[in-house]
Amino acid sequence: MPEEKVAKAIERCNATRTGQERVDAARLPGRLEDPAETAYISIDDIGVTRQKESRKPGSGRETKYVENTVVHVAHGSGRYILAGVGMEGMFRLLIAFLLSNGLMKGRNLVFFTDGASNIRSSLERLFPYRPYTVILDWYHLEKKCREYLSSALKGKDIRNQVSGELLKYLWAGNTEYAADYLLHLGDDIVRNREWLQKLIQYLDKNYSYIPCYALRKELGLRNSSNPVEKANDVAVAQRQKHNGMSWSKHGSSALSHIRAIYLNGEADTWFREKRLGFQLSADEEECA
Structure with missing residues (x-):
């Protein structure tokens, strides 16, 4: 700027x-970044109750969670949501998405986080080769x-x-x-x-x-990770966080992926052609 x-x-x-x-x-x-030349990336985790494969008689009801990682990418008027279980896997998918959309070269990368140490450590491990900015929401x-x-x-x-x-x-x-x-x-x-x-x-x-x-x-620049908070809600919480629900790691991840496909407006190409456009889209009505 x-x-x-x-x-x-x-x-x-x-x-x-x-x-x-x-x-x-x-x-x-x-x-400070020029918004027109910047990809804004918000990352957050959301836990859903994990389904136990078996329970021994008399054992306690220890609650454990399946942690979904949700990533919201915004550039210009374009938006895209990535969601699934496993932070490192989602970060690798994010790198592929940024490369696919030409955002790794000649663009600023600004990450918004809630301060979680696992997000920062993943960034340090997977983005050591290019500059980026991290902002605490x-x-x-x-x-x-x-x-x-x-x-x-x-x-x-x-x-x-x-x-x-x-x-x-x-x-x-x-x-x-x-x-x-x-x-x-x-x-x-x-x-x-x-x-x-x-x-x-x-x-x-x-x-x-x-x-x-x-x-x-x-200057009209972002200070908040609100987009990923909303994405958390519509991609995971609305479907998977209800009383009595519990999920396997595979099931939770698969449902999160499918929900993200709908939110990105790619359901037709996925179910008809078994492919994803994997491109930024302005058609994101539920997360607008």
Whole structure:
């Protein structure tokens, strides 16, 4: 994105901000992407109850899950959903899809995640040969902060006040000051400093993935992995997460694949010709 456009957006952001809430160009990690030249990839896991092959008399009812990985790819007006069991397999399928659509060369790759370590490790293992950007979804960052603060502080009112201040700094991408702010909270409002320290460690661990959300919003860039949350719902949850349902690994994966075929508008070519177009499509009514 042109530097002049970014500079003007920073001025607009800072027109109503003071102190550590201001957007600081020095904290920006690098050039921001041009949406027209970017593939936005959102990844998330969703678990469904696993079907047991057998149960011995008197054994407990230990609940285990089959983990589906759902990937939502967006480029321009095009959308595509990949869904199935096995994160590494889905990442390899994603690489094939990106290659098939010409998105591995001359395009920015921006991944949105909820901060799960298995997603980051898969990216590091399977994309070591080209640059990419990882962004921590704002909704999950906000949710995590409120959860930790609920255990760390004395009462809802104090939690709301502190989280309001903290999120202002994080919205501006000022992670260092946010951590310092938490570190210096007084004993009169802190109930459990261990939880406060866990939040500081969480921010430190995800430091590289927390951008300046305020600037991205001002420039019309994405801050959220909402598309994959919706894809999770329509590709897996609506069909497989109901009371009394349980699934084998193979069955859950197969149904997720078929549901994704319908969502991508490829049911006709698959059932008639046994092939997939494997191309970005704007025809994604259920996930619009």
